[in-house]
Amino acid sequence: MEPILQTIDLSKYFPIQRGINPFSKAKKFVRAVDGVSVTIWKGTTIAVVGESGCGKTTLARAMALLTKPTAGDVIFNGKSIINGKTNLKQVYRDLQMIFQDPESSLDPNIRVGNSIGEPLEGLMGWSKAEVRGAVDKSLAAVGLPLDCVDRFPGQLSGGQKQRVAIARAISPQPKLVILDEPTSALDASVQAQILRLLLQLQKDYSLSYMLITHNIAVAEYLSDFMAVMYSGNLVEYGLTEEIMAKPRHPYTIALISSAPIANPWKRNLLQVEIRGEVPSAINPPPGCKFHPRCPYADGICSRQTPKLEEVSQGHFVACHFKEKTA
Amino acid sequence: MVAGNTEALVGIVIVSSFIVLALAVSISNLFGIQITPYDPIAQNVGPPLAPPSFGHLLGTDVHGRDLFSRVIVATPNDVAVGIIVVAVALAAGAMVGSIAALRGGFLDEALMRFTDVIFALPALVLAMSIGVALGPGVTNMMLALMIIWWPPYARLARGEALRVTHQNYIEAAKLSGLGTVKILFKHVLRNIVVTMVVYATLDIGTVILVYSGLSYLGLSVRPPQPDWGEMVSSYQDYLITAPWLPILPGSIIALGVIGFSLLGDGLRDMLEALK
Amino acid sequence: MTNLLRVENLSVCYESRGGRVTALDKVNVDIRSNELLAVVGESGCGKSTLALAIIGLLPNPPARVLNGEIEFKGTNLVQLQPARMREYRGTQIAMIFQEPLSSLNPVYKVGDQIAEAIIVKKSREDGHAVETEFMQKTHKVTLPSKVPKRPRSGKRISAELKQEIIASLKLVRIPDPEQVIDRYPFELSGGMRQRIMIAMALSQEPALLVADEPTTALDVTTQAQVLKLMRELMEKVKTSILLITHDLAVACQVADRVAVMYAGDVVEAANVFELFSKPLHPYTEGLLSCLPTGSKHKVDLRPIPGSVPDLRSPLVACKYASRCPHVMKKCTEKKPDLIEIREKHEVACYLHGEKNGTDTANN
Numbered sequence: 001m002e003p004i005l006q007t008i009d010l011s012k013y014f015p016i017q018r019g020i021n022p023f024s025k026a027k028k029f030v031r032a033v034d035g036v037s038v039t040i041w042k043g044t045t046i047a048v049v050g051e052s053g054c055g056k057t058t059l060a061r062a063m064a065l066l067t068k069p070t071a072g073d074v075i076f077n078g079k080s081i082i083n084g085k086t087n088l089k090q091v092y093r094d095l096q097m098i099f100q101d102p103e104s105s106l107d108p109n110i111r112v113g114n115s116i117g118e119p120l121e122g123l124m125g126w127s128k129a130e131v132r133g134a135v136d137k138s139l140a141a142v143g144l145p146l147d148c149v150d151r152f153p154g155q156l157s158g159g160q161k162q163r164v165a166i167a168r169a170i171s172p173q174p175k176l177v178i179l180d181e182p183t184s185a186l187d188a189s190v191q192a193q194i195l196r197l198l199l200q201l202q203k204d205y206s207l208s209y210m211l212i213t214h215n216i217a218v219a220e221y222l223s224d225f226m227a228v229m230y231s232g233n234l235v236e237y238g239l240t241e242e243i244m245a246k247p248r249h250p251y252t253i254a255l256i257s258s259a260p261i262a263n264p265w266k267r268n269l270l271q272v273e274i275r276g277e278v279p280s281a282i283n284p285p286p287g288c289k290f291h292p293r294c295p296y297a298d299g300i301c302s303r304q305t306p307k308l309e310e311v312s313q314g315h316f317v318a319c320h321f322k323e324k325t326a
Numbered sequence: 327m328v329a330g331n332t333e334a335l336v337g338i339v340i341v342s343s344f345i346v347l348a349l350a351v352s353i354s355n356l357f358g359i360q361i362t363p364y365d366p367i368a369q370n371v372g373p374p375l376a377p378p379s380f381g382h383l384l385g386t387d388v389h390g391r392d393l394f395s396r397v398i399v400a401t402p403n404d405v406a407v408g409i410i411v412v413a414v415a416l417a418a419g420a421m422v423g424s425i426a427a428l429r430g431g432f433l434d435e436a437l438m439r440f441t442d443v444i445f446a447l448p449a450l451v452l453a454m455s456i457g458v459a460l461g462p463g464v465t466n467m468m469l470a471l472m473i474i475w476w477p478p479y480a481r482l483a484r485g486e487a488l489r490v491t492h493q494n495y496i497e498a499a500k501l502s503g504l505g506t507v508k509i510l511f512k513h514v515l516r517n518i519v520v521t522m523v524v525y526a527t528l529d530i531g532t533v534i535l536v537y538s539g540l541s542y543l544g545l546s547v548r549p550p551q552p553d554w555g556e557m558v559s560s561y562q563d564y565l566i567t568a569p570w571l572p573i574l575p576g577s578i579i580a581l582g583v584i585g586f587s588l589l590g591d592g593l594r595d596m597l598e599a600l601k
Numbered sequence: 602m603t604n605l606l607r608v609e610n611l612s613v614c615y616e617s618r619g620g621r622v623t624a625l626d627k628v629n630v631d632i633r634s635n636e637l638l639a640v641v642g643e644s645g646c647g648k649s650t651l652a653l654a655i656i657g658l659l660p661n662p663p664a665r666v667l668n669g670e671i672e673f674k675g676t677n678l679v680q681l682q683p684a685r686m687r688e689y690r691g692t693q694i695a696m697i698f699q700e701p702l703s704s705l706n707p708v709y710k711v712g713d714q715i716a717e718a719i720i721v722k723k724s725r726e727d728g729h730a731v732e733t734e735f736m737q738k739t740h741k742v743t744l745p746s747k748v749p750k751r752p753r754s755g756k757r758i759s760a761e762l763k764q765e766i767i768a769s770l771k772l773v774r775i776p777d778p779e780q781v782i783d784r785y786p787f788e789l790s791g792g793m794r795q796r797i798m799i800a801m802a803l804s805q806e807p808a809l810l811v812a813d814e815p816t817t818a819l820d821v822t823t824q825a826q827v828l829k830l831m832r833e834l835m836e837k838v839k840t841s842i843l844l845i846t847h848d849l850a851v852a853c854q855v856a857d858r859v860a861v862m863y864a865g866d867v868v869e870a871a872n873v874f875e876l877f878s879k880p881l882h883p884y885t886e887g888l889l890s891c892l893p894t895g896s897k898h899k900v901d902l903r904p905i906p907g908s909v910p911d912l913r914s915p916l917v918a919c920k921y922a923s924r925c926p927h928v929m930k931k932c933t934e935k936k937p938d939l940i941e942i943r944e945k946h947e948v949a950c951y952l953h954g955e956k957n958g959t960d961t962a963n964n
Contacts, residue, residue: 051820051821051822051823064501066500092501092502095501097497097498099494099497099498100494104492104493104494104495105494105495105498107493107495107512107517108517109516109517115498118498118499118502118504119502119503122502122503123503157908159908165498168498187643187644188643188848188849188888188891188892189888189905191891192891192893192902193904195902196902196904217850217892217893217894218893220895221893221894221895221900221902222893241896254822255821255822257825258821258822258824258825259821260824260828260850260851260853261850261853262853262877262889262894263853264853264856264873264874267853267854267855268854269854269855270829270854272822272826272829274826276776277790277792277793277823599618
């Protein structure tokens with residue numbers, strides 16, 4: 001398998017301004033993403049899971065160059081894309097994104113057809129006829145009727161809007177699509193429709209997906225690989241099947257056991273034991289950020305941040321006491 | 327929807343009457359046709375200081391000039407100044423504010439602090455100084471007002487634009503390879519224009535009032551050319567003896583301001599209902 | 602188990618310029634004592650309207666109760682005057698909402714807000730004597746009305762009251778309660794705020810707690826903690842909980858009984874194990890097969906085709922007819938009633954029960 005995108009020690013810090021001098025250098029930072037290295041393999045889906053504040057959305061935006069990384073590298077299609085010389089239009093022909101909120105994904109004053117055709121106008125420089133043809137194809141691919149072309153987003157339902165957003169993202173026929181919580185704002189039945197659609201499109205267009213989500217069930221369903229993030233760090237990475245069956249990082253164990261299972265005989269929720277809250281992103285705990293809440297934490301955990309190490313073929317965990325969860 | 331809102335209806339009626347009148351007067355001036363019952367600057371067309379009557383609907387002034395004709399002919403001044411100043415302020419402010427919001431960072435700081443500086447200058451005093459420097463006249467007053475009127479629009483535009491730039495469709499536009507300028511014109515401006523137009527409509531009344539004030543101070547037209555503010559000034563001595571002279575032009579100014587305010591209120595209510 | 606609250610034939614509509622939207626269409630549902638009933642449904646099904654109707658907080662206008670009853674401990678809540686309803690709300694029937702930041706007053710400390718809840722409860726028990734005494738001591742004010750005034754600063758809370766506040770915070774497992782008392786709501790996380798809401802609601806020892814999507818805005822791990830807490834407190838305080846949620850999985854985890862709503866109707870209501878193993882209504886079946894319960898290689902997601910009908914047009918027929926794989930002619934003519942098919946398992950569908958269409962719900 002070859003990688004389509006790789007991040008190497010990617011970091012994004014947001015400076016916090018204290019005081020009234022707008023030119024003073026910030027002394028404190030929000031460490032949204034703190035040295036994350038992850039690989040997305042061609043043709044597969046990786047789910048980046050975590051709770052609020054873990055940095056998954058910032059990671060996605062940094063990868064898509066919507067925000068400038070503070071440190072580290074992003075290698076896409078074999079080339080580093082974070083230097084100033086990158087031709088963004090070239091990158092975006094192969095890398096697109098779908099956002100969480102279908103309401104704000106479409107300009108309410110622009111017709112659906114024009115929204116879908118926007119990447120084609122901006123990135124390909126096609127003629128109007130060519131664009132129109134491609135837009136019709138995209139609409140058909142996402143299962144929307146062709147007469148949607150002239151409608152305004154306000155006339156569509158949430159699920160339909162999300163389909164339009166998907167049609168827009170696939171119209172330049174990208175290689176990698178980043179999906180930022182694509183179904184979180186949708187009802188269960190609409191979510192199912194969109195998930196099936198995403199799977200179908202992946203087959204038809206040979207797409208690679210990076211799925212950002214806090215919903216473990218959706219992550220398990222859609223993804224081949226899983227990366228678990230906590231407070232800006234990658235704490236576990238491996239095959240989804242393996243992580244769901246045998247999570248090794250204490251946080252992953254807590255996360256997966258907290259995900260409600262639709263089965264009244266398996267009442268995992270009432271057995272969950274997790275203390276505390278997500279730590280501050282400005283003043284994280286020293287050493288391993290999870291150690292104040294970890295049932296296995298001991299001496300070294302508060303002094304040294306653990307590195308990702310392989311525990312079995314392709315399965316990586318960042319924990320000083322991995323053997324305790326074997 | 328409009329019919330249910332009497333305020334807006336009244337506002338529309340008043341504003342359209344003013345605009346139609348202003349256009350009629352301007353066009354007639356262009357062709358040298360007189361549409362008023364009497365020549366506005368001709369003296370002694372009737373007995374001096376005559377109260378309103380059928381012959382002279384608003385009476386006459388001390389020089390025997392027909393007040394009604396003078397008031398009508400002065401309409402384009404206030405209306406044009408009101409609308410043009412606001413239009414220019416809207417356009418300039420929208421540009422400044424939305425560029426600041428879209429680009430952020432140093433450009434944002436720089437533009438907004440420049441806006442603050444202009445905003446801090448005392449409006450009337452500045453207009454007066456420009457009036458003294460350039461000389462009196464309607465156009466010069468319009469210019470003076472344009473220079474100082476745009477900062478609130480920049481602030482408003484920036485606030486609205488910030489809201490818009492956080493929407494996902496702006497990010498999608500970036501992912502479509504669109505540059506800042508293209509995003510500005512295609513997405514940002516269209517989505518902020520509505521709120522700004524409501525504010526602008528309400529603002530026209532204020533401009534009319536300020537311009538009338540400048541005209542009252544003698545900075546606009548020179549007599550015998552009629553202008554509402556100037557008329558209030560030159561007729562104020564007759565407040566007791568011939569009250570119709572200062573009061574009627576003043577009331578017309580008030581009516582204009584009320585009309586635009588009602589229109590602005592009505593527009594805002596309509597927009598609230600649409601949401 | 603006896604019925605604590607009974608909703609019978611309740612119809613609620615919203616009047617808007619676009620027409621009249623029927624949010625609840627002759628809804629029947631009961632809550633027994635000491636049970637957690639989950640009302641599950643997708644957006645627009647009317648579950649929030651049901652919650653607001655029970656607690657008497659329907660925005661009026663535009664909402665209107667067309668007919669029906671809500672019987673609680675022998676009283677019909679629908680017909681109560683607002684003043685009388687206030688005596689139930691907050692004391693016998695408490696409510697917590699989805700977004701705790703807007704339920705807590707941001708300018709008062711948390712301790713003061715809990716103190717208010719405790720004082721209100723005590724004053725209602727003692728016939729306002731406690732509250733009047735408290736207000737006279739701390740604020741030197743004699744209250745003419747029955748509405749308690751909010752204490753202004755943490756320092757004026759008596760030691761006794763402080764202990765009670767700490768006790769209620771400990772009940773909801775808030776760490777460092779002595780510190781939390783002096784915090785403002787914005788200084789706390791979503792999970793902590795929601796727990797404080799639960800503390801305030803349960804300090805009244807209500808018979809029924811209505812929770813409208815209490816964990817939707819929370820992280821997964823926090824959600825697990827809060828749901829577990831609610832379940833445990835239910836046993837301790839002997840209260841019933843009406844949990845409104847769109848997440849069937851959450852319902853499976855904590856509920857005793859589940860009622861499924863669709864487009865303003867209750868289409869099925871049963872014990873959670875029954876519902877899950879033997880779903881009777883095609884919508885329930887559809888909903889269950891929509892849930893991703895495993896990897897894409899193993900699970901075949903079968904989404905429900907079509908979409909929810911427009912609630913503005915009055916529908917006499919079964920609202921699910923346009924999407925139902927088993928639709929029959931009579932489904933498009935008249936809506937089936939909710940009837941009990943098996944022991945405590947009700948469903949509104951012509952597929953089940955020949956008597957349907959002539960009987961009304963019998964519990």
